[in-house]
Amino acid sequence: MKEMTTAIHAGESVDQATGALAAPIYQTATFAFESAQAKEDAVDASMNGAPDAYFYSRTSNPTNRVLEEKVAALEGAEDALACASGMGAISAVLFSQLKAGDHLVLSDNLFIITEILVNKTLRPLGIEVTPVDISDPQAIRSAIRPNTRMIFTESITNPYMRFADLSAIAEIARGARAKFVVDNTFFTPSLLKPLAFGADIVVHSATKYLSGHGDTVSGIVAGSAADMGLARIQMDALGAAAAPFNSWLVARGVRTLPLRMRQHSANGHSIAELLRDHPEVDWVRYPGLDTDAAFEVASKYLPNGCGGMLSFHMTKGKRAMETFCESLELAGVAVSLGDLHTLAYPMPKRDFMVRLSVGCEDPDDLIADVTQALDKVAAL
Ligand SMILES: *Cc1c(COP(=O)(O)O)cnc(C)c1O
Numbered sequence: 001m002k003e004m005t006t007a008i009h010a011g012e013s014v015d016q017a018t019g020a021l022a023a024p025i026y027q028t029a030t031f032a033f034e035s036a037q038a039k040e041d042a043v044d045a046s047m048n049g050a051p052d053a054y055f056y057s058r059t060s061n062p063t064n065r066v067l068e069e070k071v072a073a074l075e076g077a078e079d080a081l082a083c084a085s086g087m088g089a090i091s092a093v094l095f096s097q098l099k100a101g102d103h104l105v106l107s108d109n110l111f112i113i114t115e116i117l118v119n120k121t122l123r124p125l126g127i128e129v130t131p132v133d134i135s136d137p138q139a140i141r142s143a144i145r146p147n148t149r150m151i152f153t154e155s156i157t158n159p160y161m162r163f164a165d166l167s168a169i170a171e172i173a174r175g176a177r178a179k180f181v182v183d184n185t186f187f188t189p190s191l192l193k194p195l196a197f198g199a200d201i202v203v204h205s206a207t208k209y210l211s212g213h214g215d216t217v218s219g220i221v222a223g224s225a226a227d228m229g230l231a232r233i234q235m236d237a238l239g240a241a242a243a244p245f246n247s248w249l250v251a252r253g254v255r256t257l258p259l260r261m262r263q264h265s266a267n268g269h270s271i272a273e274l275l276r277d278h279p280e281v282d283w284v285r286y287p288g289l290d291t292d293a294a295f296e297v298a299s300k301y302l303p304n305g306c307g308g309m310l311s312f313h314m315t316k317g318k319r320a321m322e323t324f325c326e327s328l329e330l331a332g333v334a335v336s337l338g339d340l341h342t343l344a345y346p347m348p349k350r351d352f353m354v355r356l357s358v359g360c361e362d363p364d365d366l367i368a369d370v371t372q373a374l375d376k377v378a379a380l
Pocket of ligand 1: 085086087088111113114154158183185186204205206207208217218219
């Protein structure tokens with residue numbers, strides 16, 4: 001099956017009870033059994049890692065399962081696990097794979113709450129941590145110790161847009177017998193499949209592009225059935241289960257993921273070029289620009305486009321950041337990303353740079369909006 005077909009069909013089946021074609025929302029906490037033995041068998045199977053031996057929705061749920069099978073198919077993974085949020089997914093992976101005395105090598109630039117989880121929770125629990133520039137394979141190699149159990153990065157880092165050379169890192173991880181975990185939120189499997197380049201586990205904030213409509217918080221993990229079994233036990237213990245309605249919304253989003261990513265990539269590229277060529281902008285980071293530091297390595301991994309995320313900085317600093325963001329008419333000024341709706345995220349604590357999540361609006365309208373906001377900056 002090709003990607004657009006997989007996005008629409010994977011994980012779906014006609015409901016056996018009613019013939020409903022659209023996946024129903026199984027809004028139930030618990031599941032009833034014909035016999036005491038059948039209940040026992042389901043609980044035992046579930047505790048042994050069966051993802052569809054339903055007995056309680058904190059552990060597994062048929063609506064969550066539709067999303068899990070869909071994302072597993074798109075990532076080329078054996079299995080997947082839906083969670084309450086991206087942080088629920090990241091927590092389930094880190095806690096199921098690491099214990100006191102283990103060493104974690106991770107990108108020195110990551111989504112801020114991932115950094116907080118590592119520094120405020122994992123370090124005090126006795127997990128050793130070495131942050132590295134993830135675009136520098138030599139730095140990663142030097143950080144490896146005998147007790148290194150995991151290398152963790154985002155496929156492109158947030159917000160500095162440093163690109164991880166996945167094959168090179170996978171080779172280092174294999175040599176160290178460490179798991180290679182990639183947060184693929186910014187690219188999605190539609191643009192990049194980290195498992196195909198040697199990663200062991202992929203995590204997503206499904207709140208972002210997988211959902212695509214900015215209307216729910218959700219997370220997902222994909223990888224081997226064994227690793228997903230471990231992650232499910234941890235997700236269950238953390239209480240990070242996905243709500244069935246949220247998974248239903250995300251699965252609906254994923255059906256159009258390849259279509260949306262095409263538009264995000266085309267629009268992202270146009271806006272990145274506009275910014276690069278504008279006198280008020282002193283730098284822009286977007287891996288699709290042939291002037292970008294990541295261009296060469298990214299072009300090996302991203303044949304279908306580079307997505308909608310970019311960061312840039314204007315010469316007038318703070319005043320420019322504020323004026324630009326406040327002048328945008330189509331784009332919202334907000335945290336989050338991956339929405340159909342363009343979002344601008346001003347970063348006063350990061351040298352007044354701006355991160356743009358370029359949406360799926362008509363490119364002419366987006367170009368006009370960004371141009372008029374830059375005109376206001378030029379007039380300062
Ligand atoms: C948003 C985000 C997360 C966290 O996901 P939530 O769904 O907000 O918990 C993790 N990683 C990246 C790259 C993100 O953008």
